[in-house]
Amino acid sequence: MHTAAAVADFHTYPLISALTHLERLPDQLRVQWADGRVSPFHYQWLRDNCPCPQCVYNVTREQVLEIVDVDEDLVALDAHIEQGLLCVRWHGGHTSRFDPGWLRAHAYDDESRAERLAAKPKSQLWDRAFEWPVFDYAALMEDPAALLQWLLALRDSGLTHVRGVPTEPGSLALIAKRISFIRESNFGVLFNVQSKADADSNAYTAFNLPLHSDLPTRELQPGLQFLHCLVNDADGGESIFVDGFAIANALRDEDPEAFRALCEIAVEFRNKDRHSDYRRLAPIIALDALGEVAEIRMANFLRGPFETSVAQMPLLYRAYRRFIAMTRDERFRLVKRLNPGELWCFDNRRTLHARNAFDPASGARHFQGCYIDRDELLSRILVLQR
Amino acid sequence: MHTAAAVADFHTYPLISALTHLERLPDQLRVQWADGRVSPFHYQWLRDNCPCPQCVYNVTREQVLEIVDVDEDLVALDAHIEQGLLCVRWHGGHTSRFDPGWLRAHAYDDESRAERLAAKPKSQLWDRAFEWPVFDYAALMEDPAALLQWLLALRDSGLTHVRGVPTEPGSLALIAKRISFIRESNFGVLFNVQSKADADSNAYTAFNLPLHSDLPTRELQPGLQFLHCLVNDADGGESIFVDGFAIANALRDEDPEAFRALCEIAVEFRNKDRHSDYRRLAPIIALDALGEVAEIRMANFLRGPFETSVAQMPLLYRAYRRFIAMTRDERFRLVKRLNPGELWCFDNRRTLHARNAFDPASGARHFQGCYIDRDELLSRILVLQR
Structure with missing residues (x-):
C-alpha cells in the first residue's frame, strides 16, 4: 500500500503500526497509532506534505505547491481513516491522503525523532589494532552487493584497501566511477604522486609527509581519497594512517581545553602556485549539530601563520602541539607499504594519512590519486540500498 | 627588501612602518614600530614562522619544520634589528630573520587584527533598483584587467551579465575556464536547460520555478552559477533574481525571531533520480564567524518534510513563509528576459534565481549552465591581483 509520494521518492515505507484514532485540535491533528504512540501533525505540515499529483509533479517527484500560497490559519474540515490511510479534507476543498508507513517515518513527536x-x-573508531577491510577489485566492478559493503566500510570506518587493481595508468578512474564522477582540483582529475623537480606541493617531493588531510585549503575538503600504486620500487615511502576522529575524541577526554581550542579557533591553510592561490580559514576540528566530531582539517605544510588574540595564542600552540603529538603516538598508527595493484580508499576528512620519505635513487615510485565528494558516496549507498 | 618567505608566497609585503625597539619577555618578544604600534610575538609563533630554507622548502614554498619538534619552552637568546630585519637567535643555535613588512602584515595585536x-x-547589498554590471565577452577572454573587474563584481555584488557570447553549444565552457575548471554534478559538466519529457528536476520542465539556489541538496552548494542563452523563441521564461543576503538582513531587522529560526533549524533538501539520491540537512541561512549572513540555501521544490520538535514547528513554518513571501516582494526583485548570446553569472549561494513559466509550443528555448566553486573564484582573484 503506497501513495504517490511513497512511490515517488523511490522508497517504500513499511507499515510499522496502523492508525487508530485522530483528534482535531485548533492547529494540529493528534494521531494515535496501534502501538500507543501519539504523533501531533500541524495542519500546515500536513498540507505542505500533500502527495497528490496537483501538489507534487509526479515525473520529477518535486513539489509544485508552495505553502505560502495556502492560508496560514488553514484547518482541517474533516480527518478520518480510510482503508488505512489518513484522509484530510481541507477548508477550501482540497483533500490529502497519507500512507501510514510514510507518515510514521516522518512523525516528529519526541519518541519518533529519538528513534x-x-x-x-x-x-x-579504530587504533593501531585495526584490521582494515580488504576488497577485491573484480568483485567491486561486478557485484553491487560487494560494492555496497565497500561503501559502508568507507562511511563507517573511513579506511579500506583494494587488491587486484590493474596497474595501467588511469585504471583508478574505472573503480572511482563505480561510485560517481571524480572531483577535479587544480592538481587534475587524476593526480600523479611522483617526485618532481618543480613540485607545487611537498606531496610531489620525496620528503616524508606528516599526517594530514588533502586540500584543507578548500572550503569543502574532498570526502574520499584514492591512492593507487602502479610502481613501487623505491626504498621507503610506507603509508601511515590514523583515525583523526579517534584522536580528537581522545584529546577531548584527556585535555578538554585543548580540544575546545581546536574546535573554536580558526586556522588558515594555504596552497599557492603560479596559477592558483587557495586559502581557507577554519578550525582544525569540526563538530556536527549533535556535538560529535565530524571533520578534521590538518596539514602542517599547508598551514599559514596562526592568527588569534595575544591572550589565546599560547593555548592554540599548546593544543596544536598536543594534537600533532597524538598523531605521532604509536597507539593510533597503522603503517603499511602499498604494492603495485593495490589501492587505499579512505575518508579524507577523517583518516589522516602520511608517507615516510623514500629514496628516488633506489627505484621508481608512481602512485595515482583522485577524490570523490561525500555527497556522492552517500547517494550511491542510498541507491544501492533501494 | 624581501626575505625568502615574502618571495615564496607570491606576495610582496610593503614596509608599513620600521621596527624600532624590541623587548624580550619570558614567552614573547614585544616589538615596537616607528608609528608607535606595539605587537607581541610569542617565541613559539616566531620559531614556527621562520622563513629560512631549512624550515621552508623553497621549491614548494611549504613548511618542513613541525613546531612540535621544537621545545615548548623555547626562548630567544637574542633579538635585534639588523638592516631593518628582525633577527632572532634561538637557544639551540637556529637563527630566524623576518622581513618587517611581512611581520606587520601578520601581527596579531588587537589593533593589527582589527585593521x-x-x-x-x-x-x-542590492534591491530592485540595482543596475547589475554588464561585461563584454571579448574583453573577458582577452584582458586580465576586465576579467578581474568581473570577478570582483561577482564576489561583492553576486550578479553579473555578459554580452557578446557565441551561441554555439558548449561555448560557455570557454568563458567559465577563464576562472577555473568547472564543477561537475550528476546533471553533467554543462547542463542543458530545456523542457524534457523525462525531467529529473522541475528545472527541466516548462514550469515556473520559484526563487532558489541550485544544488541545496549538496553539502557545498556551487559558488558560481552560469546560465547562457543559446535560443529563446518561447513566450515567457523571464529570469528573476533577488539578493538573498539583502532579504535575510531585512528579515533580521523586521522579524529577528524568524531570522534566528532559519539560522538554527536544519531543513532537509533532497533530489532523487533512478541513479542518485542526494540529501542534505542544513539551515536555510548560514552565518559566518562574525555573525554576518554568508549563505542562503533554498529551493522549495527540493525540500523534504520539515522535522523539528512539535513546539518549534509553528515557528519554523512562520519563518519559512515569511522568507518566501519576502522573495516575492517587488522591492527585491529584478526581472529580465535573457537574449541569445547573453549569460548570467551569479553567486549561487547568495543570489536566488527564478524563472517564469514558458510556453514550449510557442518556440524553442535552450539555455546551458555550469558551476564553479567559490574557492576557484577567490583563487583567480588573488592570482590576478598579484
Missing part, C-alpha cells in the same frame, strides 16, 4: 536519531549510522 | 578585518571585502 530515527538512534538509527543513524555511527563512526566506528 | 585587517576592516580591510576585508564586504558584500554590497
